[in-house]
Amino acid sequence: MEQTLPDRMKRIRNFSTVIVWVITLIVLISGFLVLLLNLFFLAPDFLGPDLLAELEPDLRELSFDLExxxxxxxxxxxxxxxxxxxxxxxxxxxxxxxxxxxxxxRRVFVEYSKGDLFSIVSFRMITNFGWMVLVLTIAEIVSTTLQSMILTWNLPAGQRQMELDISYDDILSIVIACVFIVIGWILAEAARINAENETFI
Amino acid sequence: MPIIVTLDVMLARRKMRSKELAAKIGITEQNVSLLKSGKVKGIRFETLESICAVLDCQPSDILEYHPKEQ
Incomplete structure (x- = not known):
């Protein structure tokens, strides 16, 4: 059965609203976990002995396997x-x-949840998202090398390591980021043409 | 712009008000006003056709070309 335009719009708006909440929850929960990790490693006294004892077995399992x-x-x-x-x-x-x-x-989906599908702002956000994924992927590759250096710094000479790891996932992330950047540019150009068409009577 | 819209002249000749023209061709009065003042980037053939039909005129009666002086 063919969907009518209002139905499709309603679905896009509802779906986008759900995504906005999912992203907000992910950020809040992850933020809380990272805060706990910070407190555990940098200010363990803040957590108190009971919570510290409860968290320790889980955090002890947080190990890094160096190749x-x-x-x-x-x-x-x-x-x-x-x-x-x-x-x-x-x-x-x-x-x-x-x-x-x-x-x-999240900002892209906020625009979509308002029904603003073709705004230049959301297309710029898509391009920005692509750039950020690209930078994040490169930062992760660099951080793997730095992590291996930090983690093995106190080991005797000969056991210290500097790991350089570029996985299939990293390459895929870079490709996806580039696709987002280009799609963002194309959509921004489409929005500009649409805005220009609207000045025609 | 070298293209001058003379719609206001044609409206005066036909003794028609912008509001009436807007209603007959199915665009807003604000858009007719923008068209009259020449503050638009372009005009669709569809709109031009409707205006010509309602005002019983030719496109050249509402559009004039005045080349810029070098």
């Missing part, structure tokens, strides 16, 4: 304070950037 000849596995809880601070700062930086990226996507 390489010896296949090193390092638990975050065994790191020095300096290493923890650097590591958590890097995770925080990436998380904040990830939140900004998600928030940009």
């Amino acid at each position: 390489g000849e010896k296949g090193l596995s390092i638990s975050l809880i065994d790191l020095s304070q300096m290493q923890r601070t650097l590591f958590v700062a890097m995770i925080d930086g990436l998380t904040v950037f990830l939140f900004c990226t998600l928030w940009t996507l």
Whole structure:
């Protein structure tokens, strides 16, 4: 059965509203978890002994397996304070950037939930989202190298590692980001032409 | 712009008000006003056809070309 335009619009608006809430919840829950991680590693006294004891088994499992000849596995809880601070700062930086990226996507869906499908603002946001995904993917590749350096810094010479890992997912993310950027540009051009057409009587 | 819209002259000749023209050709009075003042980028053939039909005139009666002086 063919959908009428109002039905389709209603569906787009409803779906976009759901996506807006999902993204908001993801950001809030992830933010809370990252805050807990920060408190645990940087200010454990703040959490209190009971909560600390409850969280410790889960956080002890947070280990990083480094590739390489010896296949090193390092638990975050065994790191020095300096290493923890650097590591958590890097995770925080990436998380904040990830939140900004998600928030940009949220803004696109906010526009759609208002029924504003062809606004130049939403198309610019799509381009921005593409750029942010691209930067985030590159930052993740770089951070993997930095993480391996930070995590193995206190090991004796010969066991320190510098890992460079570009996975299939990273390449796919870069391609998808480029597609978003180009689609954003094309849609922005379409919106400009549409706006120009509206000045015709 | 070298294209001058002389719709107001034609309306005066036909003793018709903008509101009446707008209602007959199915566009808003505001758009007729914009058209009269020449503050539009273009006019659709469809609109031009309706105006010519209602005012019983030719496109050249409402559009004039005045080249810019170099």
